[in-house]
Amino acid sequence: MLDADAIARLRLIRTRSIGPATYAQLLTRFGSAQAALDALPDLVRRGGGASPRLAGVDAIEREAEQVAHAGARYLILGRDSYPALLAETDTAPPALIVAGDVGLLTRPSVALVGARNASAAAVRFARILAHDLAAEDLVVVSGLARGIDTAAHVGSIDRGTIAVIAGGIDVVYPPENAGLQAAIAERGLVVTEQPPGTEPRARHFPYRNRIIAGLAQGTVVVEAAMRSGSLLTARIAADYGRDVMAVPGFPLDPRAQGCNALIRDGATLVQSAADVVATLRPFGAGRTVAAPPRPFEYAEPVVEPNATERHALAGLLSPVATPIDELIRQSGLAPAAVQTILLELELAGNLQRHAGGRVSVG
Amino acid sequence: MLDADAIARLRLIRTRSIGPATYAQLLTRFGSAQAALDALPDLVRRGGGASPRLAGVDAIEREAEQVAHAGARYLILGRDSYPALLAETDTAPPALIVAGDVGLLTRPSVALVGARNASAAAVRFARILAHDLAAEDLVVVSGLARGIDTAAHVGSIDRGTIAVIAGGIDVVYPPENAGLQAAIAERGLVVTEQPPGTEPRARHFPYRNRIIAGLAQGTVVVEAAMRSGSLLTARIAADYGRDVMAVPGFPLDPRAQGCNALIRDGATLVQSAADVVATLRPFGAGRTVAAPPRPFEYAEPVVEPNATERHALAGLLSPVATPIDELIRQSGLAPAAVQTILLELELAGNLQRHAGGRVSVG
Numbered sequence: 139m140l141d142a143d144a145i146a147r148l149r150l151i152r153t154r155s156i157g158p159a160t161y162a163q164l165l166t167r168f169g170s171a172q173a174a175l176d177a178l179p180d181l182v183r184r185g186g187g188a189s190p191r192l193a194g195v196d197a198i199e200r201e202a203e204q205v206a207h208a209g210a211r212y213l214i215l216g217r218d219s220y221p222a223l224l225a226e227t228d229t230a231p232p233a234l235i236v237a238g239d240v241g242l243l244t245r246p247s248v249a250l251v252g253a254r255n256a257s258a259a260a261v262r263f264a265r266i267l268a269h270d271l272a273a274e275d276l277v278v279v280s281g282l283a284r285g286i287d288t289a290a291h292v293g294s295i296d297r298g299t300i301a302v303i304a305g306g307i308d309v310v311y312p313p314e315n316a317g318l319q320a321a322i323a324e325r326g327l328v329v330t331e332q333p334p335g336t337e338p339r340a341r342h343f344p345y346r347n348r349i350i351a352g353l354a355q356g357t358v359v360v361e362a363a364m365r366s367g368s369l370l371t372a373r374i375a376a377d378y379g380r381d382v383m384a385v386p387g388f389p390l391d392p393r394a395q396g397c398n399a400l401i402r403d404g405a406t407l408v409q410s411a412a413d414v415v416a417t418l419r420p421f422g423a424g425r426t427v428a429a430p431p432r433p434f435e436y437a438e439p440v441v442e443p444n445a446t447e448r449h450a451l452a453g454l455l456s457p458v459a460t461p462i463d464e465l466i467r468q469s470g471l472a473p474a475a476v477q478t479i480l481l482e483l484e485l486a487g488n489l490q491r492h493a494g495g496r497v498s499v500g
Numbered sequence: 501m502l503d504a505d506a507i508a509r510l511r512l513i514r515t516r517s518i519g520p521a522t523y524a525q526l527l528t529r530f531g532s533a534q535a536a537l538d539a540l541p542d543l544v545r546r547g548g549g550a551s552p553r554l555a556g557v558d559a560i561e562r563e564a565e566q567v568a569h570a571g572a573r574y575l576i577l578g579r580d581s582y583p584a585l586l587a588e589t590d591t592a593p594p595a596l597i598v599a600g601d602v603g604l605l606t607r608p609s610v611a612l613v614g615a616r617n618a619s620a621a622a623v624r625f626a627r628i629l630a631h632d633l634a635a636e637d638l639v640v641v642s643g644l645a646r647g648i649d650t651a652a653h654v655g656s657i658d659r660g661t662i663a664v665i666a667g668g669i670d671v672v673y674p675p676e677n678a679g680l681q682a683a684i685a686e687r688g689l690v691v692t693e694q695p696p697g698t699e700p701r702a703r704h705f706p707y708r709n710r711i712i713a714g715l716a717q718g719t720v721v722v723e724a725a726m727r728s729g730s731l732l733t734a735r736i737a738a739d740y741g742r743d744v745m746a747v748p749g750f751p752l753d754p755r756a757q758g759c760n761a762l763i764r765d766g767a768t769l770v771q772s773a774a775d776v777v778a779t780l781r782p783f784g785a786g787r788t789v790a791a792p793p794r795p796f797e798y799a800e801p802v803v804e805p806n807a808t809e810r811h812a813l814a815g816l817l818s819p820v821a822t823p824i825d826e827l828i829r830q831s832g833l834a835p836a837a838v839q840t841i842l843l844e845l846e847l848a849g850n851l852q853r854h855a856g857g858r859v860s861v862g
Contacts, residue, residue, distance in 0.1 A: 259752055386748030386760055389771035390621055398748055398771055407764045409751035 144214055145198050146171035151232045152193035152333065155485055158229040163481050178485065187486025204334035208308040209323065210237040219243060224352040227378050231331035231349060235307045238327035242298050247277035248414060249354035249375070251368045252286025253361045253393050260361040260393070261289045263385070267360070268293030270411030279354045281346055282319060284312055286360050291318060291326070299326040300353065304346040305338035306330060347371040356381030356418050358408060362396030369396045372405065381417050383408040443475040451479050459496040506576055507560050508533035513594045514555035514695065517847055520591040525843050540847065549848025566696035570670040571685065572599040581605060586714040589740050593693035593711060597669045600689035604660050609639035610776060611716035611737070613730045614648025615723040615755050622723040622755070623651045625747070629722070630655030632773030641716045643708055644681060646674055648722050653680060653688070661688040662715065666708040667700035668692060709733040718743030718780050720770060724758030731758045734767065743779050745770040805837040813841050817851070821858040
């Protein structure tokens, strides 16, 4: 069963106002999940809000029973065999729930994603590509969606496939992939960050996409329309500094537009597993089998901002999303003090974080 | 009718052992076509060969009559309204024979080429792309072949199309394009470097391709298999420092392989006329309407190599193609002397020139 530290971490994670970025800040600031839990009421009070409803120990223990009942287990960020490449990303899920062969997480991997309504030719191409990538000892990561994702898993299940799902480990989606999902939990690996019982909703898919991009050395897109989820996965992979590859298509097919746009924007055009391997190799195979980093082991020196400082920073915040770097420069405060004040405001529900390290209020 | 200089130039051009590169060397060396004609017997004798059968004045006058009879005219490199961009290339045809609107040669242009056995979708796409490019006031240059070339001309004939053909101006090829060729000679421009009556043979098509690439600011390839003529046109365009663009295709179609390979090698992926325009603009529209350069106006100082120098250079030549720069460095001779000796050997049929300024003997 779970140890005290794991329970404390899960209590933080399952608390509504605490996302991966806030979680990381809390552990950095307080050195342990338990210390963060102890400090939370005070932090939130200073931020001007009501104390958050912390997830209880009993709720976490019930969740852990469901996880075990589903034949799954937790991987905790900074502990255990949490996947190293995912741990490097700035919004790494604090905990994953996985079912299947966790050994796949230590092997070089590539994500293969694309349209749900893919053409028959593209589905066939994706299945063959996944098979050939697996034959090159690359684990194929995808999202178990209809179309390209399904083909990617089918093509690679015999030699290594990881399905990242948007809902709970015990929830099947899409329904027609029930057999495939069960087979991957048996012979591959199913991964999610959502607690058991979570029905996948539209908002869950972007979260799922960042895990796909984060787990893999690179992402290959096969048939994707403009503004599709697959393109977002590719953009996230690029943000993470991973290789982005795309299979081109003839311009008259709208499902080619996304891939062609990626190539125009600098993604590598790939037509075969050999092309993918040639693109990935320089990344360094050694990196993926390295021991996971251990973040959060040391707390930063605690800087307790005073009332004047809190007031000065509050005066700089506005409904316009502002880079934290800018707030530090304009306030003249120590970076740690600024981070502490922002964390307090956030936990109290009085601050929103945005992409690119920007924050806003109101 | 033709003036004396034009007749002298054409006599050189129509002499079997004199290609565009040799022609350029002769005019640079002797300052005029007539001076080169006068010097040829001596040059060839020094190179160790029999004097070449020079084309006679009467043969040239008969050719000029055929040109006039076909409703065509000559454009002489370095004179008249010879197209400026083509004149910049190192193997520019010394004379073109053209029928139609020569004003098209002064407008910005783009080449659009591709597979003869193109898919129906690609043919339709090429026709629309050509139409849209012409609507952007770009003249569309192509090769009047079946498939993509035909579509390129059909799409742009109303607003500006140039067909570069591999045979004589009075020879129709392919037969089914007889009507289109006549229409282009009427409303567009038909261009060739071959004399009237020339039936197009396989060896003529690469020569034709270099004119297509040389006339245009950039070359767009739509559907081209690996090792196709369209790819060669694109490579030539790249060698000329022109923009190379390609329309991608799904990898399962062999006709997509060439375009996809071009994109991998750095060609710009284009999906529309707007993409092409965006790629071409930085080239500078002003450049294409500039007056043609006037090469060959001044002869280089004549350097007469002596027997010792001839012997030294001959000792460095071998069946292995060797860069001329290397011969100059190793021989220690003046560059003009080396060029003169090589020219003599070439005219005598004892030297072959290769890509990249390399030569071999034997």
